[in-house]
Amino acid sequence: MTEELHCIGCGAVIQTEDKEAVGYTPLSSLTKETVICQRCFRLKNYNEIQPVSLTDDDFLRILNGLGEQEGLIVKIVDIFDFNGSWLPGLHRFVGKNPVLLVANKADLLPKSVKPNKVINWIKREAKSLGLQPIDVLLVSAHRGFGISDVVEAIEQHRKGKNVYVVGCTNVGKSTFINRIIKQATGEGNVITTSHFPGTTLDMIEIPLDDGAALYDTPGIINHHQMAHHIDSSELKYITPKKEIKPKVYQQNAGQTLFIGALARFDFIRGERSAFTIHIANDLPIHRTKLEKADTLYEEHKGELLSPPTSKFIERLPELVRHEFSIKENKTDVVISGLGWITVQHANVVVAVHAPKGVEVFIRPSLI
Numbered sequence: 001m002t003e004e005l006h007c008i009g010c011g012a013v014i015q016t017e018d019k020e021a022v023g024y025t026p027l028s029s030l031t032k033e034t035v036i037c038q039r040c041f042r043l044k045n046y047n048e049i050q051p052v053s054l055t056d057d058d059f060l061r062i063l064n065g066l067g068e069q070e071g072l073i074v075k076i077v078d079i080f081d082f083n084g085s086w087l088p089g090l091h092r093f094v095g096k097n098p099v100l101l102v103a104n105k106a107d108l109l110p111k112s113v114k115p116n117k118v119i120n121w122i123k124r125e126a127k128s129l130g131l132q133p134i135d136v137l138l139v140s141a142h143r144g145f146g147i148s149d150v151v152e153a154i155e156q157h158r159k160g161k162n163v164y165v166v167g168c169t170n171v172g173k174s175t176f177i178n179r180i181i182k183q184a185t186g187e188g189n190v191i192t193t194s195h196f197p198g199t200t201l202d203m204i205e206i207p208l209d210d211g212a213a214l215y216d217t218p219g220i221i222n223h224h225q226m227a228h229h230i231d232s233s234e235l236k237y238i239t240p241k242k243e244i245k246p247k248v249y250q251q252n253a254g255q256t257l258f259i260g261a262l263a264r265f266d267f268i269r270g271e272r273s274a275f276t277i278h279i280a281n282d283l284p285i286h287r288t289k290l291e292k293a294d295t296l297y298e299e300h301k302g303e304l305l306s307p308p309t310s311k312f313i314e315r316l317p318e319l320v321r322h323e324f325s326i327k328e329n330k331t332d333v334v335i336s337g338l339g340w341i342t343v344q345h346a347n348v349v350v351a352v353h354a355p356k357g358v359e360v361f362i363r364p365s366l367i
């Protein structure tokens with residue numbers, strides 16, 4: 001049996017197969033006497049955190065580990081995939097440690113969205129999911145806004161203790177930490193591996209001024225995320241990249257809107273009404289009659305209705321129907337990871353068909 005090698009930076013077991021997973025090191029680097037994983041290598045040489053992901057077992061191990069540490073937990077969620085990027089059960093594992101909730105990708109929200117409404121919605125949602133964060137902050141790690149407020153909040157709430165940053169893969173955790181490192185160190189001020197000795201948690205340790213540290217935990221794969229059912233080559237059409245431009249559709253009952261082959265929105269009952277669609281700007285919407293929708297989907301998914309294209313359509317789980325009776329004006333019907341449809345008027349019945357496992361829910365409009 002060959003002996004296990006450990007990264008001298010984070011202590012992870014070295015492996016050469018899975019680039020996305022903890023401990024990845026290119027085969028060519030194994031000849032050296034001391035081995036450093038690619039993630040630590042990039043942090044050491046370029047001051048840059050690289051995203052890595054974990055299996056479910058590792059996830060539980062890390063969560064258990066967090067409860068045994070004392071410090072501030074910074075949990076990152078993607079506002080565009082709030083439910084898909086939530087870490088269920090985190091509140092049970094963190095013990096008495098305070099949790100600061102950071103909602104990322106605020107740059108994608110249309111200008112008409114009111115930040116306070118987003119924050120209030122997140123607070124309500126967090127509470128109903130069993131988490132009482134000490135604060136909720138809205139940021140764009142990509143654009144850099146809100147970051148200095150987060151840094152301030154971290155300083156205020158950590159009370160000299162360590163900081164643990166947790167989040168699902170793809171929420172922008174790496175982009176966020178890279179922002180923080182740049183803010184804290186200034187460019188060119190290189191962090192060396194000696195600052196983050198091996199831990200059993202496979203975390204990367206970034207030293208803070210007072211001897212405490214900020215830890216980057218590996219990203220957790222949440223199997224409900226729409227992104228896992230989509231090939232990476234097609235993900236770019238589905239994930240919004242820029243501020244969303246809402247599209248308004250005037251519909252009569254008995255009409256259906258297809259969002260690529262990913263989801264379907266049926267207007268079942270009610271007066272003629274306006275529906276405002278908030279999804280990635282380039283994602284095609286196809287309008288048809290409700291009575292024809294099933295056949296159209298079967299015959300044209302992957303072609304007229306795409307993405308996913310025919311090459312990847314079989315990977316998409318079957319669509320599941322969710323019906324909603326809308327009682328309030330301005331209600332959002334949210335499809336996690338894809339976007340939402342604002343139903344402008346009350347007293348309508350609608351149904352959304354979305355891939356199995358992807359959450360669909362309603363909330364008061366953010367606008």
Ligand code: GDP
Pocket residue numbers: 050051052104105106107108139140141142143167168169170171172173174175176219240241242
């Ligand atoms: P991680 O897996 O959580 O570490 O996520 P990454 O930092 O690798 O980011 C995942 C994806 O989200 C990348 O395509 C990023 O460009 C994108 N991303 C990260 N932060 C933001 C943000 O604030 N706004 C937008 N629009 N995209 C972001």
